[in-house]
Amino acid sequence: xxxxxxxxxxxxxxxxxxxxxxxxxxxxxxxxxxxxxxxxxxxxxxxxxxxxxxxxxxxxxxxxxxxxxxxxxxxxxxxxxxxxxxxxxxxxxxxxxxxxxxxxxxxxxxxxxxxxxxxxxxxxxxxxxxxxxxxxxxxxxxxxxxxxxxxxxxxxxxxxxxxxxxxxxxxxxxxxxxxxxxxxxxxxxxxxxxxxxxxxxxxxxxxxxxxxxxxxxxxxxxxxxxxxxxxxxxxxxxxxxxxxxxxxxxxxxxxxxxxxxxxxxxx
Amino acid sequence: xxxxxxxxxxxxxxxxxxxxxxxxxxxxxxxxxxxxxxxxxxxxxxxxxxxxxxxxxxxxxxxxxxxxxxxxxxxxxxxxxxxxxxxxxxxxxxxxxxxxxxxxxxxxxxxxxxxxxxxxxxxxxxxxxxxxxxxxxxxxxxxxxxxxxxxxxxxxxxxxxxxxxxxxxxxxxxxxxxxxxxxxxxxxxxxxxxxxxxxxxxxxxxxxxxxxxxxxxxxxxxxxxxxxxxxxxxxxxxxxxxxxxxxxxxxxxxxxxxxxxxxxxxxxxxxxxxxxxxxxxxxxxxxxxxxxxxxxxxxxxxxxxxxxxxxxxxxxxxxxxxxxxxxxxxxxxxxxxxxxxxxxxxxxxxxxxxxxxxxxxxxxxxxxxxxxxxxxxxxxxxxxxxxxxxxxxxxxxxxxxxxxxxxxxxxxxxxxxxxxxxxxxxxxxxxxxxxxxxxxxx
Numbered sequence: 001x002x003x004x005x006x007x008x009x010x011x012x013x014x015x016x017x018x019x020x021x022x023x024x025x026x027x028x029x030x031x032x033x034x035x036x037x038x039x040x041x042x043x044x045x046x047x048x049x050x051x052x053x054x055x056x057x058x059x060x061x062x063x064x065x066x067x068x069x070x071x072x073x074x075x076x077x078x079x080x081x082x083x084x085x086x087x088x089x090x091x092x093x094x095x096x097x098x099x100x101x102x103x104x105x106x107x108x109x110x111x112x113x114x115x116x117x118x119x120x121x122x123x124x125x126x127x128x129x130x131x132x133x134x135x136x137x138x139x140x141x142x143x144x145x146x147x148x149x150x151x152x153x154x155x156x157x158x159x160x161x162x163x164x165x166x167x168x169x170x171x172x173x174x175x176x177x178x179x180x181x182x183x184x185x186x187x188x189x190x191x192x193x194x195x196x197x198x199x200x201x202x203x204x205x206x207x208x209x210x211x212x213x214x215x216x217x218x219x220x221x222x223x224x225x226x227x228x229x230x231x232x233x234x235x236x237x238x239x240x241x242x243x244x245x246x247x248x249x250x251x252x253x254x255x256x257x258x259x260x261x262x263x264x265x266x267x
Numbered sequence: 268x269x270x271x272x273x274x275x276x277x278x279x280x281x282x283x284x285x286x287x288x289x290x291x292x293x294x295x296x297x298x299x300x301x302x303x304x305x306x307x308x309x310x311x312x313x314x315x316x317x318x319x320x321x322x323x324x325x326x327x328x329x330x331x332x333x334x335x336x337x338x339x340x341x342x343x344x345x346x347x348x349x350x351x352x353x354x355x356x357x358x359x360x361x362x363x364x365x366x367x368x369x370x371x372x373x374x375x376x377x378x379x380x381x382x383x384x385x386x387x388x389x390x391x392x393x394x395x396x397x398x399x400x401x402x403x404x405x406x407x408x409x410x411x412x413x414x415x416x417x418x419x420x421x422x423x424x425x426x427x428x429x430x431x432x433x434x435x436x437x438x439x440x441x442x443x444x445x446x447x448x449x450x451x452x453x454x455x456x457x458x459x460x461x462x463x464x465x466x467x468x469x470x471x472x473x474x475x476x477x478x479x480x481x482x483x484x485x486x487x488x489x490x491x492x493x494x495x496x497x498x499x500x501x502x503x504x505x506x507x508x509x510x511x512x513x514x515x516x517x518x519x520x521x522x523x524x525x526x527x528x529x530x531x532x533x534x535x536x537x538x539x540x541x542x543x544x545x546x547x548x549x550x551x552x553x554x555x556x557x558x559x560x561x562x563x564x565x566x567x568x569x570x571x572x573x574x575x576x577x578x579x580x581x582x583x584x585x586x587x588x589x590x591x592x593x594x595x596x597x598x599x600x601x602x603x604x605x606x607x608x609x610x611x612x613x614x615x616x617x618x619x620x621x622x623x624x625x626x627x628x629x630x631x632x633x634x635x636x637x638x639x640x641x642x643x644x645x646x647x648x649x650x651x652x653x654x655x656x657x658x659x660x661x662x663x664x665x666x667x668x669x670x671x672x673x674x675x676x677x678x679x680x681x682x683x684x685x686x687x688x689x690x691x692x693x694x695x696x697x698x699x700x701x702x703x704x705x706x707x708x709x
Binding site: 020025027031032264 | 282355358359360361362374376378379382383385387388392395396399400401402404405
């Protein structure tokens with residue numbers, strides 16, 4: 001061990017060596033998540049369902065927000081799924097380094113394992129909520145088409161976005177706990193600029209390119225496109241999003257690797 | 268077997284301590300960004316030109332050594348001597364500020380028992396999780412699973428969440444997982460102090476097994492007996508520097524236990540902020556004669572030796588307990604004594620302000636040799652104020668001569684203690700019993 005200086009190689013090989021630890025940490029997060037709750041994993045359903053109900057009443061019924069010809073509750077639920085996946089994954093990964101400080105100060109392993117495991121854990125809640133969507137769709141008379149095969153790509157993209165931001169924030173969080181308090185606020189804000197409760201077609205056409213800057217907007221629209229057959233997964237916008245996420249993700253990994261040398265001393 | 272296992276060259280680790288940490292906050296950084304020119308000027312005017320040197324601390328400095336394969340090295344030193352930092356650097360948890368360390372072989376480090384144990388998970392689940400965290404493969408854990416469970420003696424509770432375990436069971440299970448790590452280099456920090464005496468013995472036995480196996484072990488402990496039993500080399504650290512590195516474990520241990528400065532160690536004076544608390548802040552501890560004059564070592568065993576302490580009380584708490592612990596040369600605790608050992612009516616009635624307490628070290632009890640006496644203070648079953656693991660005030664007592672007036676007893680005796688006991692002569696009873704028997708027999 002020498003003091004490391006400057007930019008560090010990504011050491012993906014070392015990361016692979018610890019893939020079993022990654023597996024166990026994900027498994028732990030999932031196992032522990034709903035321990036000692038009465039409702040258990042049904043929380044994964046209650047959260048999106050309750051939000052859907054609130055949205056349906058206030059946006060769908062009262063504000064009469066259009067929903068591109070799809071029943072509004074289904075429209076909202078379909079948008080909430082990727083949103084909650086992203087929001088959970090990002091929040092968890094941003095706090096992951098701090099909440100695992102016991103491990104970090106006592107054992108060596110590639111620190112990247114921690115935010116990655118936090119992000120992956122979010123998939124279980126998502127899967128539960130998603131299966132409900134599949135039940136709801138025929139109920140509203142909509143059948144999934146072959147487009148559903150593209151869905152994994154959008155899921156992957158949501159995860160990648162969450163990880164990209166989670167890496168930056170989790171590393172910053174170690175030194176500046178301010179981050180922890182910024183996140184809930186940030187997520188609230190982010191939800192408003194993402195077309196979850198409203199369709200992107202409501203946004204004036206001249207402002208729409210700006211939505212490409214928000215990768216999750218693309219994911220939400222993509223979900224509706226793949227499942228409900230409406231919305232527009234417009235190519236160029238997605239391309240901008242992809243570029244942004246790749247840059248953020250790569251930068252996040254490098255930044256995280258650079259900062260991780262001080263984690264054990266600062267956390 | 269003279270292969271290198273660990274080489275450390277000029278290792279140093281610098282920490283920022285105290286106020287220095289507030290040097291940059293996010294807010295400052297952000298405001299710097301926004302109003303940089305103004306802020307920069309403002310800062311310059313306000314701050315001293317150099318950050319004060321006392322905000323930096325070399326936890327380790329200029330450390331160089333080499334450890335060969337199969338060596339069992341004990342690392343000893345006072346609290347804050349850099350032992351744990353060294354282990355952390357060697358196990359890659361933190362990076363050195365200067366110099367480097369090279370490890371040849373797979374490293375397993377055990378800086379804490381039960382790292383990553385999750386209270387909500389069952390014993391079985393935690394074995395797998397903890398094993399993975401310690402760097403074991405799943406297949407490896409599965410292979411050793413039964414062995415681990417048998418070692419921990421927790422078969423019956425495998426499917427119970429560990430939060431319902433007793434602390435002893437928890438520790439046993441945690442140690443058992445760690446003890447089955449199969450790495451060429453093992454780094455262990457003060458973890459043998461778990462469980463009951465029987466289990467501790469088992470742990471020591473397990474560590475002893477490592478001896479013959481050709482593995483390299485680095486072992487931090489405050490238990491000098493364990494160090495003497497397990498290690499064949501010992502490194503003494505002091506303020507981040509290497510003080511001794513030797514195969515003569517006994518002599519290093521003795522040097523360490525007796526403390527660095529042999530002179531003037533029958534008196535301890537508070538350097539200013541040590542052991543500060545509201546209930547009893549010791550200001551001085553001294554070994555004195557009947558008249559309160561400091562004693563010069565060595566003293567005779569039949570001299571009057573008093574332990575005297577003066578302390579400052581701000582808040583009177585009826586639960587305050589002041590006492591001392593006395594340790595033999597090899598670090599073995601001989602006994603504890605408290606100001607509250609006598610009946611309640613005889614307890615010292617302490618009031619706010621300066622208080623002075625004294626107690627006599629029993630004559631004709633200790634053997635010839637050197638002893639360490641540490642002041643112990645606590646609020647009964649509530650809180651420790653100062654104790655040996657908190658760098659409590661300590662003085663040293665050296666006894667030479669005066670063991671007895673007998674011409675047949677002039678030297679140090681074997682054994683930790685050398686109490687002077689009374690022997691009395693009685694009327695022979697055997698004949699009396701015989702006489703009784705003959706009388707009752709027909």
